[in-house]
Amino acid sequence: MFIDRAKITVKAGTGGNGMSSFRREKYVPKGGPSGGDGGRGGNIIIVGDDSLNTLVDFRYKRLFKSDNGANGQTSNMHGRSGDDLYIKVPPGTVIKEEASGQILGDIVNPGQEFIVARGGRGGRGNARFVSSTHRAPTFAELGEPGEERTLLLEMKLLADVGLIGYPSVGKSSILAKVSAAKPEIAAYHFTTLTPVLGVVSMGEGQNFVLADIPGLIEGAHTGVGLGHDFLRHIERTKVLIHVIDASGIEGRDPIDDYHKINKELKLYNERLAKRPQIIAANKMDLPEARNNYPQIADYMKELGHEIYPISAATGSGLPQLMQRAAQLLSEYVEEPEEIEEVKIYDAYPDDEFxxxxxxxxxxxxxxxxxxxxxxxxxxxxxxxxxxxxxxxxxxxxxxxxxxxxxxxxxxxxxxxxxxxxxx
Missing domain, CATH: 3.30.300.350 (GTP-binding protein OBG, C-terminal domain)
Structure with a gap:
């Protein structure tokens, strides 16, 4: 089951209490304070794991707690620190704080770690409060509570090339032809309700990940239809293959479809609309598509787009399309991140209230x-x-x-x- 969003609550461990004690050895009748410090509470750490490709595990477990620190002991012995708790997520997972909506971290690579809740500091034992004017303190600190917060996890696919287009234009059929992926294929809209990944092998170790992403409809940038569920998954793609139904047999104009989808991309994120985009004119095995193709090709070339006539049903034109996608990937230069607003956070001193x-x-x-x-x-x-x-x-x-x-x-x-x- 593909689950790409989850909400969890994390509670880091509380620090152990400090100890209040005094030395009581046989030949030390007036031993001084000897209470040890408590151990640190365990942190909660999210880590990328490339064996995962969905957030489905978080449907069944939503509360995560790390170990508390052990209490301090006599003879100045410190308590053991609590073990850190590691939560595994697929690479491509964005971590947000629910209360503020702030992005805390972005797990992109396997093994990448991010501390989402810090364990509390262990309380100091009474031996730590000895001074020249206070030789025998009887008090010790309690352990500091660990951080607790509710997190939103959102997965964005880590695909190199994304197939975009209206429902039923043939994206799933293309993926099934060029990779070993087995997407559901049928003659009705929104057959693909979740993204499907496939690896396209170009030989000599030149592979790339191709994503069949759920179909887009007008108004998707506001969340209409599959809306954000569609758009979120193409944010990381480097090249887009825009599939259009050149036959127009469902009563839609392929050129009009092209403009509507690009409008949605631009309204959602202007950077998406600027990604390299190849036009794939599908269903060329139909006479209607062959009749329409010259007009469509001339129009796309005027816009500066490359267009490839293909048939997902017969496989015609797909090798050339995949070869061009691989070439564009090799030439792709990552765009610098656009920082809309720089937030400056002041460190408030502990005596502010x-x-x-x-x-x-x-x-x-x-x-x-x-x-x-x-x-x-x-x-x-x-x-x-x-x-x-x-x-x-x-x-x-x-x-x-x-x-x-x-x-x-x-x-x-x-x-x-x-x-x-x-x-």
């Missing part, structure tokens, strides 16, 4: 640093709580809350923790 209020009147404090502090503080430990209060004040959160009119007993929420404000 934002205060808002919800419908109940509670004060909501958000910010990378304060949220991480809350997640990694053991509030059951009195010394850990005092450390939290000290950092909270140094960050200026308490002063800002007072400036906003907070009163004794008001509620303050940070992440999933809720506090009652006291002066």
């Amino acid at each position: 934002v205060i808002t209020r919800d419908d109940s009147g509670a004060y909501l404090v958000s910010g990378q640093g304060i949220e991480k502090l809350v997640a990694m503080t053991n509030f059951a430990n009195e010394e850990g709580l005092r450390r939290f209060q000290t950092i909270w004040r140094k960050m200026g959160i308490e002063d800002e809350l007072k400036a906003r009119g907070i009163q004794e007993g008001d509620t303050v929420r940070i992440r999933d923790m809720e506090f009652e404000f006291k002066q």
Whole structure:
């Protein structure tokens, strides 16, 4: 089954908790702090695997979690880091974040890796908080939570040459003739509902991948019909073979069909319309096609296109067409990417925060640093709580809350923790 889109949720491992302990050897009556750090949580990594050609596995499993880090131990022993989790996808898979729609990565080559969720840092043990003024700290940090996000995976075929054209013009028949692929072929529209790949062998190791891509109709750039399901899969192709029904026996004008499809390509992505394009006038075994061909050929040549008369039914003209496609591939020069907008992201310091209020009147404090502090503080430990209060004040959160009119007993929420404000 060919599945080219999937939605998954990934949750990286939480770091292990730091340990709070003291040395208790027989001849060390006043041993110092000896709590080790927790291990890092496992990352979640997407990797390209060329043994896959579909995203069908994600129909049955959509939640992926990596291992948590192990807790720190006594005698300054650190916890083991959690194992990374690898998710295999076919080359040609684009990774997007669902919440923002931002493209996070593009897996093009086998073995290429991309970290989509980072494991949390392990909490520090109490031995890490020893200072000249604080010789026996009793607190340790909890492990940092790992990143969690929902991802959209979209597969774009990695084909060298794409067959484009209206439904039932003979694209599947061409692919079946020139390769070992077995696409479904029948005399009705949209026989091909999913892309089909085949390898065309030109001899002496000169092969290329040919894709039979579902037929296009007017309005496809807006998603009409198979729309984006069609157009997405030709974005990576280097050469396009535009198949037209030269016979016109279904009542369509092949020249009109040519213009409509190129209009859809341009409206979807102007770069697609600029790709090398060969015209394949199919069904030349029919008398109607032979009658129409001279007019079609003259018109296409005026537009600067090469045109090849072929018959997918008999195989006539296909070797010459494939030979020309292979030649254009060898001459193809990759177009530079057009960058529409350069986004500049500032690295926010950990002491930045934002205060808002919800419908109940509670004060909501958000910010990378304060949220991480809350997640990694053991509030059951009195010394850990005092450390939290000290950092909270140094960050200026308490002063800002007072400036906003907070009163004794008001509620303050940070992440999933809720506090009652006291002066």
